[in-house]
Amino acid sequence: MDQGLKYHLSDLLSESIIKVSPVLGGDISKAYRMDTPNSSYFLKLNPTGDALKMFQTEAFGLQCIDNSNTIKTPKVVACGKVKGSAFLVMEFIESKPASSKDFETLGRQLAQLHQSSSKDFGLNHDNFIGSLPQSNTLHTNWSAFFAQERLGPQLELAKQKHLLSNHECPTEQNITSVVEPLFKNIRPTLVHGDLWQGNYLISKCGTPYLIDPAVYFGHHEVDIAMTKLFGGFSNNFYTAYSSMIPNDENTTIRLEIYQLYYLLVHLNLFGKLYYSNVMSILKKYF
Numbered sequence: 001m002d003q004g005l006k007y008h009l010s011d012l013l014s015e016s017i018i019k020v021s022p023v024l025g026g027d028i029s030k031a032y033r034m035d036t037p038n039s040s041y042f043l044k045l046n047p048t049g050d051a052l053k054m055f056q057t058e059a060f061g062l063q064c065i066d067n068s069n070t071i072k073t074p075k076v077v078a079c080g081k082v083k084g085s086a087f088l089v090m091e092f093i094e095s096k097p098a099s100s101k102d103f104e105t106l107g108r109q110l111a112q113l114h115q116s117s118s119k120d121f122g123l124n125h126d127n128f129i130g131s132l133p134q135s136n137t138l139h140t141n142w143s144a145f146f147a148q149e150r151l152g153p154q155l156e157l158a159k160q161k162h163l164l165s166n167h168e169c170p171t172e173q174n175i176t177s178v179v180e181p182l183f184k185n186i187r188p189t190l191v192h193g194d195l196w197q198g199n200y201l202i203s204k205c206g207t208p209y210l211i212d213p214a215v216y217f218g219h220h221e222v223d224i225a226m227t228k229l230f231g232g233f234s235n236n237f238y239t240a241y242s243s244m245i246p247n248d249e250n251t252t253i254r255l256e257i258y259q260l261y262y263l264l265v266h267l268n269l270f271g272k273l274y275y276s277n278v279m280s281i282l283k284k285y286f
């Protein structure tokens with residue numbers, strides 16, 4: 001790491017940084033563990049244009065989840081820009097693989113997070129899903145929110161990137177008419193927004209932490225849809241979760257429709273590899 005940056009961070013923490021080691025596993029930013037005589041910190045660095053905004057909204061998302069007093073997040077220590085690079089510093093969580101019991105705790109605490117409700121769907125500011133902008137304009141209607149703020153912008157982007165053609169993309173009207181009958185009696189609850197298996201940590205003593213959120217108030221099933229898309233969550237997680245928030249007769253269909261959002265995001269971020277998965281849901285429902 002650049003010496004100037006290291007001095008700056010040392011200053012900010014009022015502690016000398018005695019060791020910096022790279023942390024692997026991130027898609028977007030460079031990540032490091034920084035050790036000081038008294039603590040360990042997790043540092044993300046990103047020199048790209050949107051990165052400061054990305055880190056600020058990530059810090060806000062972590063704080064939002066923490067404020068719900070349901071599931072822990074690493075405490076954010078600093079966020080800013082120095083020497084052309086945005087940085088985010090937070091508490092370093094020493095983690096371990098999840099046991100069955102940890103998955104049960106994670107499922108229960110996620111269900112508790114999903115009890116934090118709000119009046120409207122969305123959030124008072126936009127954020128990011130991965131490195132892509134995520135619009136959170138407030139709506140009173142979940143179908144409208146999902147069509148206009150979730151599927152709509154990702155379909156548009158896929159068209160601009162020539163990943164999908166016009167005739168492959170449903171119109172907003174199409175989307176609304178399909179989802180409206182399925183999206184009944186949905187209330188806005190706080191969601192992590194990007195809950196794949198790389199976005200939780202289990203501390204050495206078995207406490208779950210959520211990381212890298214894309215929070216907003218939405219339907220709680222969006223988080224479950226994401227956990228099921230790429231797998232990695234055990235049955236104990238789903239059993240604990242559904243003992244607190246049961247499924248209903250349309251859950252299976254909704255999960256697939258919510259997965260379409262995440263697949264479109266992956267199509268736009270990583271390209272053609274995700275095309276056939278996107279198309280199979282589009283053809284099935286729209």
Ligand code: ADP
Nearest residue numbers: 025026027028029042074091092093198211212
């Ligand atoms: P990116 O935004 O670039 O995808 P992540 O936030 O996912 O980066 O972090 C990359 C990896 O670093 C994660 O997969 C996780 O293993 C680890 N990590 C993230 N936050 C912490 C933390 N607070 N303490 C320890 N390790 C962390």
